[in-house]
Amino acid sequence: MTDPSPLSRDTALALDAADPLRTEGRHGDPADLFDLPDGVVYLDGNSLGALPRAVAPHLARVVGDEWGRGLISSWNDADWINLPARVGAKIAALIGVPSSDVHVGDSTTVLLFKTMVAASRLRPGRRTVVVEPTTFPTDGYVAAGVAELLGLEVRWCDPADPVAALDDDVALLALTHVDFRSGAMYDLPGITAAAHDAGALVQWDLCHSAGAVPVDLAGADADLAVGCTYKYLNGGPGSPAYAYVAERLQGELRQPITGWMGHATPFEMQRDHVPADGVRRMASGTPPVLALSALDAALSVFDDVDPAALRATSLSLTDLFIRLVEARLGDTFEVITPREHARRGSQVSLRHPEAYGVVQALIARGVVGDFRTPDVARFGFAPLYVTHADVWDAVEHLVTVMTGEEHLDPAYRVRNLVT
Numbered sequence: 001m002t003d004p005s006p007l008s009r010d011t012a013l014a015l016d017a018a019d020p021l022r023t024e025g026r027h028g029d030p031a032d033l034f035d036l037p038d039g040v041v042y043l044d045g046n047s048l049g050a051l052p053r054a055v056a057p058h059l060a061r062v063v064g065d066e067w068g069r070g071l072i073s074s075w076n077d078a079d080w081i082n083l084p085a086r087v088g089a090k091i092a093a094l095i096g097v098p099s100s101d102v103h104v105g106d107s108t109t110v111l112l113f114k115t116m117v118a119a120s121r122l123r124p125g126r127r128t129v130v131v132e133p134t135t136f137p138t139d140g141y142v143a144a145g146v147a148e149l150l151g152l153e154v155r156w157c158d159p160a161d162p163v164a165a166l167d168d169d170v171a172l173l174a175l176t177h178v179d180f181r182s183g184a185m186y187d188l189p190g191i192t193a194a195a196h197d198a199g200a201l202v203q204w205d206l207c208h209s210a211g212a213v214p215v216d217l218a219g220a221d222a223d224l225a226v227g228c229t230y231k232y233l234n235g236g237p238g239s240p241a242y243a244y245v246a247e248r249l250q251g252e253l254r255q256p257i258t259g260w261m262g263h264a265t266p267f268e269m270q271r272d273h274v275p276a277d278g279v280r281r282m283a284s285g286t287p288p289v290l291a292l293s294a295l296d297a298a299l300s301v302f303d304d305v306d307p308a309a310l311r312a313t314s315l316s317l318t319d320l321f322i323r324l325v326e327a328r329l330g331d332t333f334e335v336i337t338p339r340e341h342a343r344r345g346s347q348v349s350l351r352h353p354e355a356y357g358v359v360q361a362l363i364a365r366g367v368v369g370d371f372r373t374p375d376v377a378r379f380g381f382a383p384l385y386v387t388h389a390d391v392w393d394a395v396e397h398l399v400t401v402m403t404g405e406e407h408l409d410p411a412y413r414v415r416n417l418v419t
Helices: 009-017 055-067 071-077 080-095 108-121 137-150 188-197 278-282 289-302 307-329 355-364 388-403
Strands: 102-106 128-131 153-156 170-176 201-205 224-227 241-245 347-351 370-372 376-380
Touching: 009 307, 009 388, 055 071, 055 289, 071 080, 080 102, 080 224, 080 241, 080 289, 102 108, 102 278, 102 289, 108 137, 108 170, 108 201, 108 224, 108 241, 128 137, 137 153, 137 170, 170 188, 188 201, 241 278, 307 347, 307 388, 347 355, 355 370, 355 376, 355 388
Parallel strands: 128 153, 128 170, 170 201, 201 224
Antiparallel strands: 102 241, 224 241, 347 376, 370 376
């Protein structure tokens, strides 16, 4: 190990004191909007976001008043029926699209299936879906299932150059904006333009970017996107996912799960399915009111947040973490996250043969990250509630773990079901 970094915790505190995200917002420090346990440094918001304080009282009101006393009349009186559109409008503001172009209400997997099928149908005669081989497994699994269903071929591209896999047989290029293992980020506008030049559509998975990395889908002329809401959007475990479809594609879109909520007039109870106008045709079944209500309240933490300030804080936090790890732990870890800001999401991933034990030892000390097989320790920096002082403290604990070989505790040889 090298000599300690010349940085001090006071330096980290000074960075927090000068951080525009913490000092210039109308509601003060956004970290105060979250309910985090005392003494915990939470660096796993890239897997499950922290609990916004607004969620519990709002959900209690929805359950007690709207459901408990309003009963079925709340579909009208509390406007439950339009809850997906209202929540979709809040998400739209975070991904750079018009408020009417986002559907919310299914799981990420279901929406990946819907959008992949719909996109492939928009390119008849083209028989290939291109997927990046180290993508999140669900994306690859769904692509394989869609290919089998529609008689298509899955082509695995070079992760370093997905554009090279494009030709006149490609219907859809399906990519994850920020890689779940490494935190590497693709050039969304550039790749989208290249795919369009080849006549293909692009589906972006925003699960590891929206809420921490500014996304401008409309500015990039993106076609379709899918994202979860339980990571940086803090919607809670298993909260509903969302899908974006560009307005220019909505009129001809044919999604495969034609349920009643995607019907133009669902309460006419017609025999034949007539798609609703716009992105509402992406809906299928009854919206999950309680989950959507929790998400609705959770998204309030982004009110009046400047996306540029959010990104600046994210980069400052991850820069500091990388600098401290390298200064204080030398070559103990391999930093596999890109150093270039344009290629980095909001996490830092460290490679180590005992990464699982490292993560567990840190959790025992109150520093929460997570592990991805085979040897990656991941640390997510949700800029709304992670501070520079948290970064300093996390690395201080990491140094102690490695120096004392706490990560070699035999108890960490058996992995939990969720890692």
